[in-house]
Amino acid sequence: MLTPQQVAQYHDEGYMVLQSFLSRDAVGAILSDIEDLTATATVAHHDSSRLEMEPNQQPEGKKVRRLYEPCSHYPRFRALSESKDLLDVIEQLIGPNLYFHLSKVNMKPAVLGSAVDWHQDLTYYPLTNTDSVTVLFYLEDADASNGCLQVIPRAQNRVMDHTAQEFFQGRVTETVDASQAVFLEAKAGSAILMHCLTPHSSAPNLSPHPRTTLIMAYRAADAFPIHLSGRTEAQEAHVRLVRGQALTVARFSLSSFPIPRFPHNTKSLYELQEMSRKGLAARP
Numbered sequence: 001m002l003t004p005q006q007v008a009q010y011h012d013e014g015y016m017v018l019q020s021f022l023s024r025d026a027v028g029a030i031l032s033d034i035e036d037l038t039a040t041a042t043v044a045h046h047d048s049s050r051l052e053m054e055p056n057q058q059p060e061g062k063k064v065r066r067l068y069e070p071c072s073h074y075p076r077f078r079a080l081s082e083s084k085d086l087l088d089v090i091e092q093l094i095g096p097n098l099y100f101h102l103s104k105v106n107m108k109p110a111v112l113g114s115a116v117d118w119h120q121d122l123t124y125y126p127l128t129n130t131d132s133v134t135v136l137f138y139l140e141d142a143d144a145s146n147g148c149l150q151v152i153p154r155a156q157n158r159v160m161d162h163t164a165q166e167f168f169q170g171r172v173t174e175t176v177d178a179s180q181a182v183f184l185e186a187k188a189g190s191a192i193l194m195h196c197l198t199p200h201s202s203a204p205n206l207s208p209h210p211r212t213t214l215i216m217a218y219r220a221a222d223a224f225p226i227h228l229s230g231r232t233e234a235q236e237a238h239v240r241l242v243r244g245q246a247l248t249v250a251r252f253s254l255s256s257f258p259i260p261r262f263p264h265n266t267k268s269l270y271e272l273q274e275m276s277r278k279g280l281a282a283r284p
Helices: 004-013 024-038 075-081 084-094 269-277
Strands: 015-018 051-053 064-068 098-108 116-119 132-138 149-151 191-195 200-202 211-220 240-243
Touching: 004 015, 004 084, 004 191, 024 064, 024 075, 024 211, 075 098, 075 211, 084 098, 084 132, 084 191, 084 211, 084 240, 116 269, 149 191
Parallel strands: none
Antiparallel strands: 015 191, 051 064, 064 098, 098 211, 098 240, 116 200, 132 191, 132 211, 149 200
């Protein structure tokens, strides 16, 4: 269980780090599953519905940068997403009625790992309130050299601009004061709890050490999706009640919220941000 000081830090600063949340054996078992799931994937031959490859590789390249929805497809990941210890922590932050929202594994292979630009999670999938928390499990030691998570503390109280020419860019387009950023360095097995509006990013991994992160998101049962034509159904496909009861009344905590207008049907945050950097995401 979290201490009152830890709960206060989450609400005040928009994040919190729990050292050694997962045991060494648990981390090893998850990494073994990831290795099995990606063993045969190449740029030329892979299941694009389940994983995404790093760009800038030859057709036989085997570096994977993301697994999609592991907590829906694979038993060990699902069991962790519904574990009592984890849900006890989430309940302390956003209440007793909880939906599992989404999951992914982000991999930053040694030397090749992609960058992620500054963004706020909730801008991708607007909800009626901000009681949504992202949990990031480091599966390898992470520091600034291999692209650990960076956050801007105490910046979770407003929605930052993610648009260019009215199109959603998947990244913050206003000036970000990176001098305020905090590198969340931690050992394998550590968990980071992050508010859905906490600005965060990660640098490319140019080091010889990989950095793999299992990411899960949860939301309060009265946080309902704001409908996005052609997207909400897909985004909600993996949502499930994991604690308490389903609710039928939406709670609104914001007087307004920008609705993302996606320029293209991109597969992932990576693709949209890459297009934005090239100036290709400001037109349909």
